[in-house]
Amino acid sequence: MQKDFRELTAVERQLIENEHAHLEQFLWELHEACCEFDSLKECHGCDKEKFASCQGRLISFEYVFIDFVIRHFENEEKIMSEICYTQNAKEFFHMHVQEHEKLLLEMESLMHKLSAESEQGFTAGAIRELYYRVAELFGKHASTFDNLLLNHHESGKK
Ligand SMILES: [Fe+2]
Numbered sequence: 625m626q627k628d629f630r631e632l633t634a635v636e637r638q639l640i641e642n643e644h645a646h647l648e649q650f651l652w653e654l655h656e657a658c659c660e661f662d663s664l665k666e667c668h669g670c671d672k673e674k675f676a677s678c679q680g681r682l683i684s685f686e687y688v689f690i691d692f693v694i695r696h697f698e699n700e701e702k703i704m705s706e707i708c709y710t711q712n713a714k715e716f717f718h719m720h721v722q723e724h725e726k727l728l729l730e731m732e733s734l735m736h737k738l739s740a741e742s743e744q745g746f747t748a749g750a751i752r753e754l755y756y757r758v759a760e761l762f763g764k765h766a767s768t769f770d771n772l773l774l775n776h777h778e779s780g781k782k
Pocket residue numbers: 700720724765769770
């Protein structure tokens with residue numbers, strides 16, 4: 625598979641790696657916003673203002689994150705379309721693009737469900753679920769698809 629497409633240039637690699645780091649940072653900031661993240665409790669220990677701020681933060685995270693992910697996928701896909709030598713590579717990258725579409729749909733439905741839970745008062749649980757689920761979805765995607773593009777062979781590395 626490696627000789628089916630050219631190596632990324634330093635600029636292309638840097639762009640993808642920076643965006644991956646940015647996605648992780650986004651997710652980590654949401655984790656950090658919740659006081660009860662590790663306690664596995666709900667929001668009863670937090671006052672009204674803090675609760676409202678976490679609710680708002682979750683909603684804005686959902687929009688900003690999805691927006692960023694869409695742009696990131698477009699960048700990755702543009703790079704992929706420019707580096708194929710063979711039909712084999714084109715097919716693999718086509719699968720990668722389809723996987724992006726699936727990921728986006730999954731994220732949108734997850735966010736829809738979690739917004740509703742947060743509105744019912746379960747914001748800490750919604751933040752936890754979002755954090756773990758997004759980390760899982762993106763981790764799996766990276767080890768199956770992005771690592772090959774970036775020429776990383778260790779699993780789990782983005
Ligand atoms: Fe990807």
